[in-house]
Amino acid sequence: MTERMTGAQSLIRSLEHVGVDVVFGIPGGAILPAYDPLLDSTQVRHVLMRHEQGAGHAAQGYAYATGRPGVCVATSGPGATNLVTPIADAYMDSVPLVAITGQVATPLIGTDGFQEADICGITMPITKHNFLVKEAAEIPARIAEAFHIASTGRPGPVLVDIAKDALQAATSFSWPQALDLPGYRPVTRPHAKQVREAARLICERRRPVLYVGGGVLKAGASQELRVLAELTGLPVVTTLMARGTFPDSHPQHLGMPGMHGTVAAVGALQKSDLIIALGARFDDRVTGQLSTFAPDAAIVHADIDPAEISKNRHADVPIVGDCREVIADLVVAVQAEHAAGNRGDYAAWWSTLGRLRDTYPLGYDEPDDGSLSPQHVIKRIGEIAGPDARYVAGVGQHQMWAAQFISYENPGTFMNSGGAGTMGFAVPAALGAKTALPGTTVWAIDGDGCFQMTNQELATCAIEGIPIKVAVINNGSLGMVRQWQTLFYEGRYSNTDLHTVPRPAGRNVRIPDFAKLAEAYGCVGMRCERPEDVTTTIEKAMAIDDQPVVIDFVVHADAMVWPMVAAGTSNDQIQYARDMAPVWDDEE
């Protein structure tokens, strides 16, 4: 069954074949042949972005919202290199992404041709796999493989770089019957003996904790996790990448561990005698100083990627497999232990953790000068938009507050750039999520610094009819960096003031005026500066559903993110607030 067409037509046909409904991109010379048949596709919508970085993050947002690979398209050279940041971001956070780039024609490859960049070479360490396609006939097979690799096993970005002459050449379209990927066989079924050993330890140890990472979200294993948690009665912590995977309202949930985690979650890991790591990778932001992390804990480490196991911390019980299958099997194995009379006794453990949770809840002080507290603004957005909305954060203080002060009840409702910490993620990722879920409210919680990196995509939102809501948490500075300057550089604020808030004592300017900027981009722009206006402003934004909305929330400049484990120090040194360490020990 073959049909004559160009390589470009074959590319679009291939995308239709794998079920792609939207791609985010910007055309240019090398990819131009592919844009022509795109015009005729009734299945594939192309969203014209304003920057390729935006296209990549939009594809990530789409992937988060659907669980399917997001697709971004760029031309060769600078178009392709502009995709490097989102590709790296997707690699760090295991986001399924297919990036399609045009390459200069094959005779020009290696000649420093106009707009030539070796994007396969450049992205080698930040893609799960990449392909350079020089023959039109290869296109369907490479596209099929790219989608398969991106979305199976540990998800990740795959780049398909297609030479212009391959797009222009005549070929015959035939969809591959089978994929030819020797050596690529992700293990999804966990080893039964290891699972039984994990279950035995869970029932034997006194201070276990379920350390839940983004892999549980990617595996779609929230339901299984809940069953396991309730069966065992164990405390649960959810990392930045797993917020929402276990309901925040659940009594067994201690919140987020790590540098800005809750005292109870950090303490639960640190004082544990058994950590059951599920799709988590012992990132330095979670472990703090590795050599002093959880000194008494045995480690059960389940991950679909064998390379993660014992990478940072030795695993006593390694389990390679898909988290959904691992957790389901663990449930059965724990039930068998219970049936044999082995049931864990965690009463003393819960009394320790309950005391930490009650003594050191997440909190913040309202500013005493009548200005807005950023935490309050974010908390109110979460309360008003509710647990079914999607929240997409930028990177910085506002990101941590969005992780802390919005109550997540459903998997996938929080999206952010965790591993890479890419400023500029929020607006385009929100755009991508909203494209995938037009009926769902999508809030970008952004910083004044981050927003200035990718706000050009507001034009895309306005023109393409993608009505996201953006809350700029405007503290007038690169706040997270400023916080470190406050704490570790004696308040010497080198190059962190952005002048986005007028300060009578300083340069009394507001550059840019975010509300006016929003209007210039065809969005609704608002500003909120007083605590008494927060609720009505958010409600006003919620009532607008046919246009993107940007709110400039002018907040206090000095608010800080607490608790905090200073970089490189031990989790034992967590500060609940400035110069205030929690008391760990109790009578038991």
Ligand SMILES: Cc1ncc(C[n+]2csc(CCOP(=O)(O)OP(=O)(O)O)c2C)c(N)n1
């Ligand atoms: C692309 C990029 N450049 C630099 C950084 C370093 N960095 C981390 S947070 C931050 C400040 C972010 O400022 P803003 O968006 O205003 O957020 P805030 O911390 O003030 O809430 C910076 C510069 C980064 N993470 N990403």
Ligand SMILES: [Mg+2]
């Ligand atoms: Mg800021």
